[in-house]
Amino acid sequence: MINLAVDLGGLKMKNPVTTASGTFGFGPEYAPYVDLNRLGAITVKGTTLEPRKGNATPRIAETPAGILNCIGLQNPGVDEFIAKSLPYLRKYDTPVIVNIAGNSTDDYAEITRRLTAADGVSALEVNISCPNVKQGGMVFGTNCAAASEVIRVVRQNTTLPVIAKLSPNVTDITEIACGVADAGADALALINTLLGMKIDIKARKPVLGNIMGGLSGPAIRPVAVRIVWQVAQAVKLPILGMGGITTAEDALEFILAGATAIAVGTANFVNPRATMDVLDGIERYMRDNGVKDVGELVGAAWQ
Amino acid sequence: MPYSGIAEVVVNKKVGPEHFLMRVLVPELTKEAKPGQFVHVRCHGEMDPLLRRPLSLHGIDYEHGTISLLYQVVGRGTRLLAEMPTGAEVDIMGPLGRGFTIPEKAQNVFVIGGGIGVAPLFPLVQALKHYKIEQTILLGARSADWVIGTGQLASLGVKVEAATDDGSLGYKGFVTDLVGKRIKVIKPDYFFACGPNPMLKALLEVTRKSGLDGQVSLEERMGCGVGACLACVCKTVASSELLVASGNGKTVDSGEWRVGSGTEKTVREFEYKKVCSDGPVFGAGEVIFDD
Numbered sequence: 001m002i003n004l005a006v007d008l009g010g011l012k013m014k015n016p017v018t019t020a021s022g023t024f025g026f027g028p029e030y031a032p033y034v035d036l037n038r039l040g041a042i043t044v045k046g047t048t049l050e051p052r053k054g055n056a057t058p059r060i061a062e063t064p065a066g067i068l069n070c071i072g073l074q075n076p077g078v079d080e081f082i083a084k085s086l087p088y089l090r091k092y093d094t095p096v097i098v099n100i101a102g103n104s105t106d107d108y109a110e111i112t113r114r115l116t117a118a119d120g121v122s123a124l125e126v127n128i129s130c131p132n133v134k135q136g137g138m139v140f141g142t143n144c145a146a147a148s149e150v151i152r153v154v155r156q157n158t159t160l161p162v163i164a165k166l167s168p169n170v171t172d173i174t175e176i177a178c179g180v181a182d183a184g185a186d187a188l189a190l191i192n193t194l195l196g197m198k199i200d201i202k203a204r205k206p207v208l209g210n211i212m213g214g215l216s217g218p219a220i221r222p223v224a225v226r227i228v229w230q231v232a233q234a235v236k237l238p239i240l241g242m243g244g245i246t247t248a249e250d251a252l253e254f255i256l257a258g259a260t261a262i263a264v265g266t267a268n269f270v271n272p273r274a275t276m277d278v279l280d281g282i283e284r285y286m287r288d289n290g291v292k293d294v295g296e297l298v299g300a301a302w303q
Numbered sequence: 304m305p306y307s308g309i310a311e312v313v314v315n316k317k318v319g320p321e322h323f324l325m326r327v328l329v330p331e332l333t334k335e336a337k338p339g340q341f342v343h344v345r346c347h348g349e350m351d352p353l354l355r356r357p358l359s360l361h362g363i364d365y366e367h368g369t370i371s372l373l374y375q376v377v378g379r380g381t382r383l384l385a386e387m388p389t390g391a392e393v394d395i396m397g398p399l400g401r402g403f404t405i406p407e408k409a410q411n412v413f414v415i416g417g418g419i420g421v422a423p424l425f426p427l428v429q430a431l432k433h434y435k436i437e438q439t440i441l442l443g444a445r446s447a448d449w450v451i452g453t454g455q456l457a458s459l460g461v462k463v464e465a466a467t468d469d470g471s472l473g474y475k476g477f478v479t480d481l482v483g484k485r486i487k488v489i490k491p492d493y494f495f496a497c498g499p500n501p502m503l504k505a506l507l508e509v510t511r512k513s514g515l516d517g518q519v520s521l522e523e524r525m526g527c528g529v530g531a532c533l534a535c536v537c538k539t540v541a542s543s544e545l546l547v548a549s550g551n552g553k554t555v556d557s558g559e560w561r562v563g564s565g566t567e568k569t570v571r572e573f574e575y576k577k578v579c580s581d582g583p584v585f586g587a588g589e590v591i592f593d594d
């Protein structure tokens with residue numbers, strides 16, 4: 001028997017595979033392609049207290065082996081999420097990780113309270129790193145004190161596992177990781193997108209409506225693996241690794257670097273069944289290599 | 304349930320200056336396909352270029368389980384598609400999106416295509432013909448050899464009028480100007496259109512002036528194609544459209560927001576909708592094009 005189950009800071013997952021926030025909608029979008037019951041968890045689109053319209057278009061641009069996006073946290077707001085999306089998600093035997101974002105610590109506190117009171121939320125992933133919203137993410141995520149303050153506020157307002165999602169757009173990510181660990185995070189999600197941009201040389205203008213956007217996809221994978229490797233050795237918290245994972249081999253790199261669980265993001269757009277392919281591949285690798293528990297692989301590249 | 308997987312390229316041939324027609328054998332997808340829907344295609348098995356490419360259903364052959372795509376080579380992805388030989392395997396998802404719906408009241412319609420925007424109109428034209436609805440097809444392109452598919456349309460026995468920038472075929476000028484002239488003569492009761500955004504914007508100015516209602520198929524950059532990533536949004540009239548005329552807020556019916564001019568200021572409350580899953584076809588009264 002192979003054991004794929006993992007514990008991500010108190011969140012029990014039947015396998016280590018979840019979806020990266022913002023790439024899998026609220027679940028139903030991919031239900032025709034993926035058996036949602038087979039996912040270790042479903043991580044939904046970033047949710048805010050109030051509804052958000054998001055940024056101007058174009059919101060996406062293709063770059064070498066990656067994409068830039070500036071969606072800008074378009075979402076119906078937490079109340080609508082609780083009323084419309086949670087009932088759907090409750091039908092599945094899969095934990096739901098709600099990704100949250102806000103403009104102020106008060107926002108984070110309030111959204112945390114509402115989601116904690118709702119039925120069907122298994123964990124909160126706190127986005128302090130989204131590079132898209134001018135007033136929001138960037139400010140919190142790149143400053144250790146501000147990042148820690150957000151996590152502290154969320155921690156104080158919930159009994160759910162708190163996963164701090166960090167921005168790679170900082171000088172020393174281990175410092176921020178230590179800060180949010182002290183503030184009470186149960187796990188870390190690494191990494192959010194890398195800030196980037198693209199210029200249309202014909203129009204002589206930036207391609208994206210928001211000028212800058214977040215880079216994701218295979219292009220960022222080596223950076224993400226490096227960050228997981230560094231943070232896993234600096235901080236004791238379990239890690240949800242992501243950044244360019246498209247195959248089981250990619251996912252295994254993250255696990256060997258120290259990730260307890262992994263998320264598939266941009267790859268869903270390319271292969272709608274990517275999560276299932278990754279899961280099957282991890283299982284196959286374990287079978288082929290006589291690995292009984294996926295936990296044996298976590299951080300095995302440095303332990 | 305949309306299909307996602309491998310399909311066989313049965314035909315892939317050049318049909319215009321930069322245009323290719325690809326026929327794909329994919330019965331599971333074909334059986335659910337409707338006019339105006341699209342497919343999301345991977346141009347190869349590599350990671351670069353990464354994303355799928357959205358292409359409209361240009362032909363739906365329910366009997367043989369094939370669909371065809373009419374595409375213009377504009378960049379790396381479409382160039383890779385053009386290089387696919389007969390017998391090649393192509394990774395395809397679909398049918399996706401909401402297609403055209405033919406309203407019951409429509410008796411005499413305009414079907415308007417600009418450039419490669421003709422692609423999704425063929426299955427619609429066939430459906431209109433099936434329902435015995437009077438139709439006039441108006442196509443715009445830069446010159447005669449860029450007007451694709453007139454032969455095929457003629458073989459269906461429908462009326463086709465062309466507008467070319469250089470006058471090498473039909474009316475000399477924009478198809479939107481041609482539409483403006485022909486509306487007065489033919490007096491259609493509905494229209495369907497697909498083309499680049501600037502054309503659709505100009506078209507809506509014409510049709511709104513004439514009070515002609517219809518549907519437009521939009522294009523926007525896409526990520527997922529299934530409504531998950533929110534990349535492909537377009538502006539639509541919010542349910543609570545507000546007109547602030549000289550400071551007095553009053554509600555107006557959607558579709559007639561170009562009220563007044565000069566000192567009046569219109570504040571359009573908009574709502575983003577997803578081209579991939581709410582569209583690509585939208586009601587003409589619903590879409591907002593930025594100035």
Ligand SMILES: Cc1cc2nc3c(=O)[nH]c(=O)nc-3n(C[C@H](O)[C@H](O)[C@H](O)COP(=O)(O)OP(=O)(O)OC[C@H]3O[C@@H](n4cnc5c(N)ncnc54)[C@H](O)[C@@H]3O)c2cc1C
Pocket residue numbers: 061062341352354355356357358359360361372373374375376377378379380381382419422423521522523524525583
């Ligand atoms: C719903 C829908 C239906 C379409 N149907 C057709 C069709 O039937 N025939 C046809 O020739 N074209 C169609 N297009 C446009 C087609 O998707 C683009 O021409 C194609 O994606 C260009 O890819 P590329 O790699 O050759 O160009 P590049 O410019 O190299 O592409 C770079 C990126 O921009 C995107 N992109 C570029 N142009 C467009 C565009 N006009 N619309 C959306 N994304 C774009 C690409 O998908 C890619 O992600 C449709 C677009 C949409 C949204």
Ligand SMILES: Cc1cc2nc3c(=O)[nH]c(=O)nc-3n(C[C@H](O)[C@H](O)[C@H](O)COP(=O)(O)O)c2cc1C
Pocket residue numbers: 020021022023045046047069071073099127130165191192193215216217218220242243244245263264265266267526532
């Ligand atoms: C279109 C898109 C939308 C995203 N939206 C969010 C979001 O709302 N909140 C968030 O924390 N991360 C968001 N992300 C970041 C992803 O969750 C993930 O961290 C990042 O894309 C790296 O993983 P990937 O390379 O596998 O996509 C988004 C990414 C993409 C591509």
Ligand code: FES
Pocket residue numbers: 524525526527528529530531532533534535536577578579580
């Ligand atoms: S392309 Fe992802 S929502 Fe439309």
